Amino acid sequence: MRRFAELIESLVFMPSRNGKIRLLTAYFAAAPDPDRGWALAALTGGLSFPTAKAGAIRGLAAERVDETLFALSYDFVGDLAETVSLIWPGAEAAADPPSLSDVVDALFSAGRSEVPGLLAGWLARLAASERFALIKLITGGLRVGVSARLAKTALASLGNVDVAEIEELWHGLEPPYSDLFAWLEGAGDRPAIDDRAVFRPLMLANPLDEAELSGLEPADFRAEWKWDGIRVQLVARDGRRRLYSRTGDDIGGAFPDILEAADFGAVLDGELLVVRDGEIAPFNHLQQRLNRKTVTARMLAEHPAEIRLYDILFEGAEDLRGLPFDQRRARLEDWFARTRPARAELSPLIDFAAWEELAALREGARARAIEGLMLKRGDSPYLAGRPKGPWFKWKRGALTLDTVLM
Amino acid sequence: MPAAPRPESWIRVVPEGLYVAPGGFFVDPVRPVERAVVTHGHADHARPDNRHVLATPETLAIMRARYGEAAGSALQPMSFDEPLTIGGVTVRLVPAGHVLGSAQVVLEYRGSRVVVSGDYKRGADPTCRPFEPVACDVFVTEATFGLPVFRNPAPEHEIGRLLSSLALFPERSHLVGVYALGKCQRVIALLRQAGYAAPLYLHGALQALCDLYETQGVALGALRPVAGASKAELAGKIVLAPPSAVADRWSRRMPDPVIAAASGWMRVRQRARQRGVELPLIISDHADWDELTATIEEVDAPEIWVTHGREEALVHHATLRGRRARALALVGFEEDEGA
Numbered sequence: 001m002r003r004f005a006e007l008i009e010s011l012v013f014m015p016s017r018n019g020k021i022r023l024l025t026a027y028f029a030a031a032p033d034p035d036r037g038w039a040l041a042a043l044t045g046g047l048s049f050p051t052a053k054a055g056a057i058r059g060l061a062a063e064r065v066d067e068t069l070f071a072l073s074y075d076f077v078g079d080l081a082e083t084v085s086l087i088w089p090g091a092e093a094a095a096d097p098p099s100l101s102d103v104v105d106a107l108f109s110a111g112r113s114e115v116p117g118l119l120a121g122w123l124a125r126l127a128a129s130e131r132f133a134l135i136k137l138i139t140g141g142l143r144v145g146v147s148a149r150l151a152k153t154a155l156a157s158l159g160n161v162d163v164a165e166i167e168e169l170w171h172g173l174e175p176p177y178s179d180l181f182a183w184l185e186g187a188g189d190r191p192a193i194d195d196r197a198v199f200r201p202l203m204l205a206n207p208l209d210e211a212e213l214s215g216l217e218p219a220d221f222r223a224e225w226k227w228d229g230i231r232v233q234l235v236a237r238d239g240r241r242r243l244y245s246r247t248g249d250d251i252g253g254a255f256p257d258i259l260e261a262a263d264f265g266a267v268l269d270g271e272l273l274v275v276r277d278g279e280i281a282p283f284n285h286l287q288q289r290l291n292r293k294t295v296t297a298r299m300l301a302e303h304p305a306e307i308r309l310y311d312i313l314f315e316g317a318e319d320l321r322g323l324p325f326d327q328r329r330a331r332l333e334d335w336f337a338r339t340r341p342a343r344a345e346l347s348p349l350i351d352f353a354a355w356e357e358l359a360a361l362r363e364g365a366r367a368r369a370i371e372g373l374m375l376k377r378g379d380s381p382y383l384a385g386r387p388k389g390p391w392f393k394w395k396r397g398a399l400t401l402d403t404v405l406m
Numbered sequence: 407m408p409a410a411p412r413p414e415s416w417i418r419v420v421p422e423g424l425y426v427a428p429g430g431f432f433v434d435p436v437r438p439v440e441r442a443v444v445t446h447g448h449a450d451h452a453r454p455d456n457r458h459v460l461a462t463p464e465t466l467a468i469m470r471a472r473y474g475e476a477a478g479s480a481l482q483p484m485s486f487d488e489p490l491t492i493g494g495v496t497v498r499l500v501p502a503g504h505v506l507g508s509a510q511v512v513l514e515y516r517g518s519r520v521v522v523s524g525d526y527k528r529g530a531d532p533t534c535r536p537f538e539p540v541a542c543d544v545f546v547t548e549a550t551f552g553l554p555v556f557r558n559p560a561p562e563h564e565i566g567r568l569l570s571s572l573a574l575f576p577e578r579s580h581l582v583g584v585y586a587l588g589k590c591q592r593v594i595a596l597l598r599q600a601g602y603a604a605p606l607y608l609h610g611a612l613q614a615l616c617d618l619y620e621t622q623g624v625a626l627g628a629l630r631p632v633a634g635a636s637k638a639e640l641a642g643k644i645v646l647a648p649p650s651a652v653a654d655r656w657s658r659r660m661p662d663p664v665i666a667a668a669s670g671w672m673r674v675r676q677r678a679r680q681r682g683v684e685l686p687l688i689i690s691d692h693a694d695w696d697e698l699t700a701t702i703e704e705v706d707a708p709e710i711w712v713t714h715g716r717e718e719a720l721v722h723h724a725t726l727r728g729r730r731a732r733a734l735a736l737v738g739f740e741e742d743e744g745a
Binding site: 012013014015019022023026065066068069070072073076077078079082083086087127128 | 557559674682684
């Protein structure tokens with residue numbers, strides 16, 4: 001617990017991204033298994049204890065501290081976890097603190113009524129910053145300014161591998177990630193994961209600086225519409241089906257209609273939209289469907305979802321990502337013609353010979369469902385992340401209104 | 407022997423400060439007065455322009471360094487435990503453990519004893535003599551950190567965190583915000599105790615008081631001015647500066663500094679973050695909650711007057727333990743009290 005608390009403490013105060021990565025990397029290098037794996041799970045939001053709640057902590061404090069003194073202190077500090085961790089009576093550095101994995105193991109197996117006793121026992125054996133880390137761990141939301149992506153970047157730096165490799169494995173791994181750490185430290189093989197339904201990191205585009213256009217050869221590029229939905233990855237293989245957001249969050253629970261239609265074997269890149277009678281609905285209709293754990297039949301009927309397909313990453317078990325865009329596009333069209341999937345359409349390529357032609361099309365595209373244009377090099381393989389050069393997004397200009405305030 | 411007089415009959419709060427009527431003098435007056443007894447050199451206790459000033463030789467030296475002629479027209483040094491009687495009141499100075507020369511003022515009048523402790527702490531400090539508890543009828547205590555959330559770790563632990571950070575970021579200078587009097591020299595002395603022997607770099611505003619500490623026998627090791635040092639020279643070094651300079655453009659001369667601060671306020675994370683501190687060091691020259699409450703038990707005064715900070719919580723705590731406690735600001739203003 002001590003190392004984990006020190007990490008949390010230093011992350012709270014570290015303003016810079018690179019500094020955070022260094023702190024995380026140093027922690028992952030120094031902390032033992034399985035502690036570091038549980039810490040990684042906590043930092044990436046993958047750890048929760050349904051039987052442990054903030055109310056239990058408040059109750060424990062109330063049994064030990066005068067009510068008026070607690071109220072004055074909470075008023076001054078402003079944060080429950082911090083107030084309790086500081087006010088908890090006991091020595092500053094107690095002997096024999098539990099390890100992070102002791103805590104995690106016990107909480108996983110404890111019933112609701114056992115939790116307060118466990119917590120009180122630990123709090124008595126921990127120093128103030130460790131108590132803070134423990135309470136934050138239990139109440140969830142560490143809020144130390146570390147995204148899952150940042151934690152993975154630190155792992156990449158630990159193992160001197162590309163962060164895309166971590167992303168690739170991530171959804172096939174489970175806490176406490178001992179196999180991952182062994183591989184990163186050269187003490188084990190790359191974890192063999194069941195990769196039939198994992199998220200593959202997306203290829204992202206850079207915004208186009210229009211001044212760059214003159215240096216680019218139109219014949220090298222393909223153009224397609226950039227639809228105003230959310231970018232997703234649909235994975236279907238051997239009966240496993242997943243819908244992932246751009247960052248790898250599994251959003252399939254809110255889109256059973258999409259998953260039901262995915263009766264094929266492929267990994268597809270596309271734009272998730274709400275489409276009624278062939279008409280793309282405004283973005284806020286799609287928003288109604290997002291961030292839901294379950295979705296009603298009525299919602300499914302009134303806000304039907306569909307994917308506009310941009311790219312194909314896998315067909316069956318065959319990895320197509322190394323192929324140039326033009327070949328992948330041909331494979332996508334061929335696959336689409338054979339498979340005829342429901343709730344999916346090909347996003348069409350746009351013919352053009354000169355940039356001016358495309359600029360005019362872009363200016364004319366005032367349909368609500370179009371955000372702008374994508375430009376992709378015909379020879380570009382599908383690369384994880386946001387490589388500079390192969391893909392550009394060329395958003396349409398915002399509508400402006402000149403007004404005078406009188 | 408007649409019963410001892412009630413404390414409020416001879417010592418009370420007036421606009422100029424805490425007034426000891428039979429002796430005709432004030433303790434730490436807030437406005438210029440004819441006769442002042444000063445507990446220690448911090449500016450909220452030692453103010454300029456009093457005529458007669460009684461204090462420890464170290465406190466007087468600090469006042470002269472800060473105020474020059476304005477320190478007072480007659481400065482009377484008084485060593486610890488050399489009592490003096492003024493108008494029937496016996497005055498004695500006892501170490502308070504706060505900063506160099508800091509004293510509690512022990513006042514006795516016709517069998518009634520009041521201890522004005524000034525600012526104090528109980529933890530060890532290599533730069534000053536430790537606090538000595540004195541049993542009394544009224545204990546006047548500060549409450550700067552008078553909430554039970556203020557329970558400080560050992561200062562050696564905090565210095566260890568500073569040195570670990572220096573090892574983790576050897577290319578960055580570590581800029582530590584410290585108050586010029588007391589905290590600065592204590593942090594230096596703690597670093598030396600921890601075996602850190604490299605030169606320390608000082609903001610110009612800290613030099614004079616460090617020199618004064620040295621002449622008073624507190625060894626601080628090699629100190630260098632920041633002015634004139636190149637960016638390259640400051641990499642991986644510890645630089646001390648007043649808190650105001652840390653946030654200022656002055657700090658831009660450091661190579662990518664780690665911003666640290668040594669203060670009891672660093673205990674509360676949000677406070678530290680508001681000040682832009684990356685490495686908060688909880689090192690306080692004031693008593694924390696445990697020290698405040700333990701000291702009240704130790705001096706065992708039936709009456710506690712609380713000043714400077716979060717009076718409400720400490721008054722509540724002492725009252726729960728059967729002592730008559732109130733905020734010092736109210737003493738002398740509650741006509742019916744104790745009648």
